[in-house]
Amino acid sequence: MALMESEELDNDLLPYDIGKTSPDILRDIFRTDAYQGTTAGMSDGYTQGNLAVMPESYALDFSRFCQRNPKSCPIVGVSDTGNPLMFTLGQNIDIRTDIPSYNVYRDGSLDCTIPNIRDLWNTDSVAFVIGCSFSFEEALLQGGVPLRHQELGRIVPMYETNINNIKSGPFGGSMVVSMRPMSVADSIRASAITARFPHTHGMPVHIGAPEEIGIKDISQPDWGEPTEFCDNEVPVFWACGVTPQNAIREAGIPLVVTHTPGSMLITDCRSSEV
Amino acid sequence: MALMESEELDNDLLPYDIGKTSPDILRDIFRTDAYQGTTAGMSDGYTQGNLAVMPESYALDFSRFCQRNPKSCPIVGVSDTGNPLMFTLGQNIDIRTDIPSYNVYRDGSLDCTIPNIRDLWNTDSVAFVIGCSFSFEEALLQGGVPLRHQELGRIVPMYETNINNIKSGPFGGSMVVSMRPMSVADSIRASAITARFPHTHGMPVHIGAPEEIGIKDISQPDWGEPTEFCDNEVPVFWACGVTPQNAIREAGIPLVVTHTPGSMLITDCRSSEV
Numbered sequence: 290m291a292l293m294e295s296e297e298l299d300n301d302l303l304p305y306d307i308g309k310t311s312p313d314i315l316r317d318i319f320r321t322d323a324y325q326g327t328t329a330g331m332s333d334g335y336t337q338g339n340l341a342v343m344p345e346s347y348a349l350d351f352s353r354f355c356q357r358n359p360k361s362c363p364i365v366g367v368s369d370t371g372n373p374l375m376f377t378l379g380q381n382i383d384i385r386t387d388i389p390s391y392n393v394y395r396d397g398s399l400d401c402t403i404p405n406i407r408d409l410w411n412t413d414s415v416a417f418v419i420g421c422s423f424s425f426e427e428a429l430l431q432g433g434v435p436l437r438h439q440e441l442g443r444i445v446p447m448y449e450t451n452i453n454n455i456k457s458g459p460f461g462g463s464m465v466v467s468m469r470p471m472s473v474a475d476s477i478r479a480s481a482i483t484a485r486f487p488h489t490h491g492m493p494v495h496i497g498a499p500e501e502i503g504i505k506d507i508s509q510p511d512w513g514e515p516t517e518f519c520d521n522e523v524p525v526f527w528a529c530g531v532t533p534q535n536a537i538r539e540a541g542i543p544l545v546v547t548h549t550p551g552s553m554l555i556t557d558c559r560s561s562e563v
Numbered sequence: 564m565a566l567m568e569s570e571e572l573d574n575d576l577l578p579y580d581i582g583k584t585s586p587d588i589l590r591d592i593f594r595t596d597a598y599q600g601t602t603a604g605m606s607d608g609y610t611q612g613n614l615a616v617m618p619e620s621y622a623l624d625f626s627r628f629c630q631r632n633p634k635s636c637p638i639v640g641v642s643d644t645g646n647p648l649m650f651t652l653g654q655n656i657d658i659r660t661d662i663p664s665y666n667v668y669r670d671g672s673l674d675c676t677i678p679n680i681r682d683l684w685n686t687d688s689v690a691f692v693i694g695c696s697f698s699f700e701e702a703l704l705q706g707g708v709p710l711r712h713q714e715l716g717r718i719v720p721m722y723e724t725n726i727n728n729i730k731s732g733p734f735g736g737s738m739v740v741s742m743r744p745m746s747v748a749d750s751i752r753a754s755a756i757t758a759r760f761p762h763t764h765g766m767p768v769h770i771g772a773p774e775e776i777g778i779k780d781i782s783q784p785d786w787g788e789p790t791e792f793c794d795n796e797v798p799v800f801w802a803c804g805v806t807p808q809n810a811i812r813e814a815g816i817p818l819v820v821t822h823t824p825g826s827m828l829i830t831d832c833r834s835s836e837v
Contacts, residue, residue: 349626349644349689352626352627356626369731377631458643
């Protein structure tokens with residue numbers, strides 16, 4: 290977590306030990322727009338989630354899309370239409386302000402990155418919070434499975450695959466996966482550990498030969514940064530939260546808001562509960 | 564399963580060994596309207612589900628209701644609006660015909676019980692299939708946990724509780740639970756076994772003192788039939804699929820169709836996959 294600590298030191302608005310700071314204290318800081326960086330390493334043991342805000346007319350189709358593709362799109366919370374309080378995910382969570390940074394997409398293209406969406410949220414908005422891999426990475430580390438990208442201070446490599454999503458209305462596309470190199474022994478333990486986290490992508494979708502899931506060059510990820518393999522290590526692939534983000538962008542919705550990558554909602558739900 | 568075998572013998576339209584018969588063969592029989600009884604004991608190892616068909620205008624709220632109350636309302640499949648083929652749950656499943664018997668509710672009251680809903684399904688209909696306890700009961704029996712209500716040939720006792728559901732739009736009410744008496748040792752094993760089945764109600768919601776969850780008289784279930792306790796047995800309570808059915812009835816939707824209790828959709832999904 291060396292990267293996170295150095296970022297933390299750059300910003301004296303954050304408490305010293307972000308891993309032990311409770312979610313509500315951090316959300317209160319984010320609500321002031323003072324911090325717009327990553328939430329990695331914050332509030333150990335609490336579920337973090339990706340955000341997607343869309344007009345209600347798309348919400349039923351998106352809800353079905355997530356139900357049909359639960360490994361890449363595990364819903365952990367949905368707002369009532371027009372109500373920005375995510376009351377099922379914690380006390381006093383205002384989805385318009387409590388994430389450090391938001392990406393605004395218009396007609397599928399990134400329009401701007403902003404610290405709150407007070408002016409964009411309206412009576413027709415529905416917010417979806419989707420599980421992310423931060424929780425299962427914490428469980429892997431606690432289980433003694435090392436994570437190369439964290440050791441190298443890099444973003445996990447992510448790849449487009451040939452695994453088609455099950456469609457729902459305008460939402461389709463294919464699964465995006467994240468990849469972590471590890472020994473075969475660790476890949477077995479990692480499978481068992483992550484199987485207990487169905488709301489944060491669950492078990493791996495593939496282990497070994499990248500070409501079997503349509504990945505041509507493992508050294509060239511489509512998102513994130515390349516990583517390094519040691520001798521006798523295999524690539525282990527998990528469904529990734531970029532999958533629903535791609536599906537949403539490709540659906541051609543006039544206005545969608547997501548979190549800025551790495552800058553998540555920290556909920557009050559313990560990872561072991563969800 | 565003595566009760567099921569006797570029912571089977573009464574109906575020579577069914578294959579001799581219903582437990583080993585594949586779901587598609589049984590659904591083909593149901594499609595002819597020839598059999599309108601229970602699906603208990605059929606297609607061992609395959610997920611069975613409860614049905615709720617409603618107009619699209621209620622579907623987003625109901626979808627959120629299920630997401631917020633996953634123990635009592637685990638969604639295993641949702642149709643596209645107006646498309647009766649449940650393509651995520653198997654080959655050629657027509658939700659209008661492939662369940663033995665349907666209950667039609669108008670304005671919250673049971674209007675009629677019919678063998679198919681060809682005339683009621685329309686371009687605005689959305690079908691939800693929700694996990695039921697048949698799958699986890701099979702796992703309990705295989706794990707060596709005896710089930711008293713089955714031994715007695717009775718319907719499992721069910722009770723209204725004081726555990727409030729998390730609301731969504733017109734859907735609310737309180738959790739309904741089913742109860743199985745067992746030794747403390749078996750209750751521990753049953754908890755571990757059912758924890759592996761989150762899509763069929765998962766772990767117990769309560770063990771022991773019924774009054775703690777608002778049940779005044781354990782000998783007087785609100786649905787199903789009373790059961791019997793042996794010495795030193797405790798009541799073990801699971802969230803029950805009657806919960807969403809009550810919530811739907813109380814929501815005052817003009818027209819809703821459900822399965823007739825006990826007469827479920829048999830999907831092509833293995834219980835261990837879901």
